[in-house]
Amino acid sequence: MGFLRQVWVVTMKDLRAEIRTKEAINASLxxxxxxxxxxxxxxxxxxxxxxxxxxxxxxxxFAFAGTLMLNRSFARELPNxxxxxxxxxxxxxxxxxxxxxxxxxxxxxxxxxxxxxVFGIFYNVHWARQIPELLLVLMLGSWALTxxxxxxxxLTVNIKLREVMLPMLTYPILIPALMSAMQLxxxxxxxxxxxxxxxxxxKMLVGFDVIFTAVSLVLVETVLVG
Amino acid sequence: xxxxxxEDVWKFYGDYPALRDVRLEAAPGSCLALIGRNGAGKTxxxxxxxxxxxxQRGKIKIHGADPRxxxxxxxxxxxxxxxxxxxxxxxxxxxxxxxxxxxxKDPHQSALEWLExxxxxxxxxxxxxxxxxxxxxxxxxxxxxxHEPSVLLLDEPFTALDDRAIAVLQRLLREALAAGKTIxxxxxxxxxxxxxxxxxxxxxxxxxxxxxxxxxEMVADPGYIYxxxxxx
Numbered sequence: 152m153g154f155l156r157q158v159w160v161v162t163m164k165d166l167r168a169e170i171r172t173k174e175a176i177n178a179s180l181x182x183x184x185x186x187x188x189x190x191x192x193x194x195x196x197x198x199x200x201x202x203x204x205x206x207x208x209x210x211x212x213f214a215f216a217g218t219l220m221l222n223r224s225f226a227r228e229l230p231n232x233x234x235x236x237x238x239x240x241x242x243x244x245x246x247x248x249x250x251x252x253x254x255x256x257x258x259x260x261x262x263x264x265x266x267x268x269v270f271g272i273f274y275n276v277h278w279a280r281q282i283p284e285l286l287l288v289l290m291l292g293s294w295a296l297t298x299x300x301x302x303x304x305x306l307t308v309n310i311k312l313r314e315v316m317l318p319m320l321t322y323p324i325l326i327p328a329l330m331s332a333m334q335l336x337x338x339x340x341x342x343x344x345x346x347x348x349x350x351x352x353x354k355m356l357v358g359f360d361v362i363f364t365a366v367s368l369v370l371v372e373t374v375l376v377g
Numbered sequence: 378x379x380x381x382x383x384e385d386v387w388k389f390y391g392d393y394p395a396l397r398d399v400r401l402e403a404a405p406g407s408c409l410a411l412i413g414r415n416g417a418g419k420t421x422x423x424x425x426x427x428x429x430x431x432x433q434r435g436k437i438k439i440h441g442a443d444p445r446x447x448x449x450x451x452x453x454x455x456x457x458x459x460x461x462x463x464x465x466x467x468x469x470x471x472x473x474x475x476x477x478x479x480x481x482k483d484p485h486q487s488a489l490e491w492l493e494x495x496x497x498x499x500x501x502x503x504x505x506x507x508x509x510x511x512x513x514x515x516x517x518x519x520x521x522x523x524h525e526p527s528v529l530l531l532d533e534p535f536t537a538l539d540d541r542a543i544a545v546l547q548r549l550l551r552e553a554l555a556a557g558k559t560i561x562x563x564x565x566x567x568x569x570x571x572x573x574x575x576x577x578x579x580x581x582x583x584x585x586x587x588x589x590x591x592x593x594e595m596v597a598d599p600g601y602i603y604x605x606x607x608x609x
Binding site: 156157160164167168171172230231232233235236237238239240241242243372376377 | 427428429430431445447448450451453455457458459460461462463464465466470474475477478479480504520
């Protein structure tokens, strides 16, 4: 079986399990909508203020909601010792990791795509003025969140306080990616396309994704087997 | 060449040596019963043999190769304390998933065959979370045997099994032995294990206290091996 097929099998298994239970996506979606609602009471939702805050606010919500989802990624394998069976299967652990990343990525993106219109309604912001570029930033930023979250989900899977440990480990490493995504999102929601002022942030986001995906793929065997 | 070779293996949990210089082997077609008191290191040793954990010192060889090699993993079947199937998936989906991961020719057909062999064909589309404990255990047995492994690693396989699941497992283990497959099983249920075992290894506080053939005295009196070689 080819590497990509192995990745696909793991991805579909995780998505099918999540669609059946909906435990992570429901929690993540509800959390993001509640946070957006609460912040809408805290700020005066005028156009100008909200355009300035949009990137930071959205990515904080995405990061918090994302870790709720990512916490379940490897924890899902624990109840019946399924992780042992996956590690024992004759597939590279990198295929297992990428399969889980892709499933998480789809779920994280789904939550973000629902949250964006909700953000637009609660804060009276026309967020869709640069939609292709905004989607690109969402995809790059979400991949950064997913890769880091998934590898740390594997690392913390046997820790009792993993729900606390995952954000504590994930957020500091994500800072460069989050800052870039926040800056780009603020500009794009404000209607400014990616230009010479923001292109470095885009490069940073791409570089972050490439480097941390490669590092995670190399380290995952050690993380899972020791 | 041994089917399973454990060469001078040490494993530490912190400063505590869970396994101390363990050396044993299982020939192809043999059944090695790994016995010992709670905490003797049986599960630790089986997990190292299966490649789930690494020894700090020493080596494991499965048919002469490292257990983490892809081809070696294809030859290993592991039945541990957990059933290793997903509650949110049906019995058929679970076995088909493992069939795909093991790259079987027709995962769906293999899954159907093993559901029939373990008496689960009527509930094949039922979600595992709705299964009784006995049904879950039979599904776990089907999962471990699905890819026809040449080496079976079983961690206390008879514990908490119902009568039907014990009968299914014993039949499958006898068939596996007859087909020349190798079995390494840790167990506290000496009577069931020694009926199948060709060899016995007794672990005591992480050290090998006995490793040799399963003798008629052991089969006649399961307490014999502890009295003769074990701790007082």
